[in-house]
Amino acid sequence: MSRLSTTFCGISFKNPITVASGTFASGREYSEFVDLNRLGAVTTKGVADQPWSGNPTPRVAETPSGMLNAIGLQNPGVETFIERDLAFLSDFDTRIIVNVCGHSIEEYLNVVRRLEGENIDMLEINISCPNVSQGGISFGTDPAQVELITSRIKDEASVPVIMKLSPNVTSIADIARAAEAGGADGLSLINTITGMKIDTVTRKFVLANRTGGLSGPAIHPVAVRMVYEAANAVKLPIIGMGGVTDASSAIELMLAGASMVAVGTANFMDPGVTEKILDGMEEYVRDNGLNNISEIVGAAR
Amino acid sequence: MRGLIQAKVVSQERIGRDIFKLTIDAGHIDAIPGQFINLFMDDQAHILPRPISVCDITDEGIVLVYRVAGIGTESFSRLSAGDEINALGPLGNGFPIEDISPNAHVLAVGGGIGIPPMLYLARQLKSLGIAVGAVLGYRDEAFLEAEFSALDIDIYRSSDSGAVGIRGTVIDAMALNEKGCDMIFACGPLPMLKAIQSYAADNAIRAYVSLEERMACGIGACLGCVCKTVDIDEHSGVHNRRVCADGPVFDAREVSL
Numbered sequence: 001m002s003r004l005s006t007t008f009c010g011i012s013f014k015n016p017i018t019v020a021s022g023t024f025a026s027g028r029e030y031s032e033f034v035d036l037n038r039l040g041a042v043t044t045k046g047v048a049d050q051p052w053s054g055n056p057t058p059r060v061a062e063t064p065s066g067m068l069n070a071i072g073l074q075n076p077g078v079e080t081f082i083e084r085d086l087a088f089l090s091d092f093d094t095r096i097i098v099n100v101c102g103h104s105i106e107e108y109l110n111v112v113r114r115l116e117g118e119n120i121d122m123l124e125i126n127i128s129c130p131n132v133s134q135g136g137i138s139f140g141t142d143p144a145q146v147e148l149i150t151s152r153i154k155d156e157a158s159v160p161v162i163m164k165l166s167p168n169v170t171s172i173a174d175i176a177r178a179a180e181a182g183g184a185d186g187l188s189l190i191n192t193i194t195g196m197k198i199d200t201v202t203r204k205f206v207l208a209n210r211t212g213g214l215s216g217p218a219i220h221p222v223a224v225r226m227v228y229e230a231a232n233a234v235k236l237p238i239i240g241m242g243g244v245t246d247a248s249s250a251i252e253l254m255l256a257g258a259s260m261v262a263v264g265t266a267n268f269m270d271p272g273v274t275e276k277i278l279d280g281m282e283e284y285v286r287d288n289g290l291n292n293i294s295e296i297v298g299a300a301r
Numbered sequence: 302m303r304g305l306i307q308a309k310v311v312s313q314e315r316i317g318r319d320i321f322k323l324t325i326d327a328g329h330i331d332a333i334p335g336q337f338i339n340l341f342m343d344d345q346a347h348i349l350p351r352p353i354s355v356c357d358i359t360d361e362g363i364v365l366v367y368r369v370a371g372i373g374t375e376s377f378s379r380l381s382a383g384d385e386i387n388a389l390g391p392l393g394n395g396f397p398i399e400d401i402s403p404n405a406h407v408l409a410v411g412g413g414i415g416i417p418p419m420l421y422l423a424r425q426l427k428s429l430g431i432a433v434g435a436v437l438g439y440r441d442e443a444f445l446e447a448e449f450s451a452l453d454i455d456i457y458r459s460s461d462s463g464a465v466g467i468r469g470t471v472i473d474a475m476a477l478n479e480k481g482c483d484m485i486f487a488c489g490p491l492p493m494l495k496a497i498q499s500y501a502a503d504n505a506i507r508a509y510v511s512l513e514e515r516m517a518c519g520i521g522a523c524l525g526c527v528c529k530t531v532d533i534d535e536h537s538g539v540h541n542r543r544v545c546a547d548g549p550v551f552d553a554r555e556v557s558l
Binding site: 022023024025029030032033034035045051052053054057058059060061062064065066067069071074075076077080216217245265267268269270271272 | 302303304305341345346347348349350373387389514515516517518519520521522523524525526527528536537538539540541546
């Protein structure tokens with residue numbers, strides 16, 4: 001057994017590395033640059049029960065050590081997703097985590113029901129997108145709502161349910177506890193931090209949506225802190241994400257308490273970065289005489 | 302497996318007030334005219350690649366001509382021979398030059414920093430034996446003049462100020478072409494592309510336009526750069542297509558500009 005292999009929510013993964021939803025589509029485009037078989041899991045772009053058009057452009061902007069995005073969860077809907085994207089991913093030896101979005105609890109449930117019996121390993125529920133007017137973050141910032149939507153989805157899902165949390169809250173510990181109370185099997189965090197950029201020459205908002213989600217190296221220290229706080233608040237396993245660009249920044253999230261790590265914006269900096277991170281983690285395990293990478297989870301002192 | 306290419310700068314030359322010509326050696330690269338290369342700044346402060354269209358491919362390497370418009374292009378302008386730069390590409394679809402009838406007469410229309418890709422396009426069309434003329438619209442300062450002249454094709458020029466060619470737009474300059482055309486390939490600012498789109502519709506001419514949009518991944522995954530489409534797009538399931546992967550070149554009839 002590889003020293004990177006791990007277990008998350010009772011499911012075995014060949015390693016703790018996945019990708020952050022929305023940065024990797026369903027893997028097809030990146031399969032030209034990455035051997036998807038090497039990844040612990042592919043986490044797919046958020047999928048809704050119907051096609052969503054997303055926001056007007058510009059949707060992305062670079063910021064110091066990061067970027068803002070306001071894609072608005074454009075997606076082709078769950079039917080096309082199953083027929084095309086799941087079918088594509090099924091040919092690879094990697095776990096499949098499907099990210100689910102909706103404007104209402106009913107819409108989330110429609111997707112969860114439609115995915116029943118399909119070849120997927122876990123669900124990641126996006127209650128933290130800052131770029132849609134209804135749903136998304138509005139579910140993720142109120143503990144009572146988080147507990148409600150988590151329990152409703154748990155009632156219907158037959159695979160483990162990961163709740164993806166927003167950093168745009170006063171107490172991530174309260175939100176994590178609400179997800180745990182609702183019966184979540186795991187957590188993933190952090191989604192992007194709401195930001196804004198204004199062009200000083202034109203005095204226009206750079207993003208058509210005005211606000212967007214900040215990601216990239218700039219948010220990594222926030223992610224480390226929030227993973228640490230969530231890990232100390234609940235017993236649930238955590239997929240840590242936020243500004244991971246190399247093995248060191250991935251390991252830092254594991255030391256803070258993440259059992260798995262998702263790579264997001266760094267894919268745009270180097271489409272082959274996930275394999276390089278895995279190489280670096282193998283080296284780390286070897287150099288530190290670990291029997292398994294999971295020995296470092298929450299080991300920060 | 303494709304991946305980042307560690308390219309070497311062969312030469313860099315300032316060819317206009319804020320226009321630079323960068324030649325990089327990125328190994329053997331076959332590009333279709335209209336495709337682009339993503340250049341990286343390779344630091345943690347500036348994380349997104351800058352897409353730059355292929356201006357030419359020569360024995361020395363890939364020629365990229367760009368206007369300094371921000372922190373990224375400004376940093377590229379400081380590169381000199383021997384420096385290394387990470388590149389990804391070629392990316393995007395490019396102009397459909399293989400589908401053109403050998404009897405066609407094509408106009409390659411470039412405006413501003415949309416002019417450089419027209420050089421490689423015109424060269425490739427000519428090498429396929431297709432009749433091609435170039436329509437070039439400048440602000441007030443010409444660049445790449447010698448390169449276009451060396452192609453030995455009809456060239457019609459315009460500029461906003463009248464300093465180069467006729468004073469006016471590329472549509473005005475197209476009126477100078479008396480040979481007619483059956484196909485327009487265009488790259489330039491949005492108002493120009495809109496004008497080309499209606500010109501082509503009014504005159505029943507096929508036109509392909511190369512669009513620009515703020516990009517992140519450059520390979521069709523992040524959905525950062527989309528354009529509006531007339532019909533529902535098969536891939537997206539909505540009226541959006543990905544500029545980086547489905548484009549940047551689109552049939553002018555299929556996009557809402």
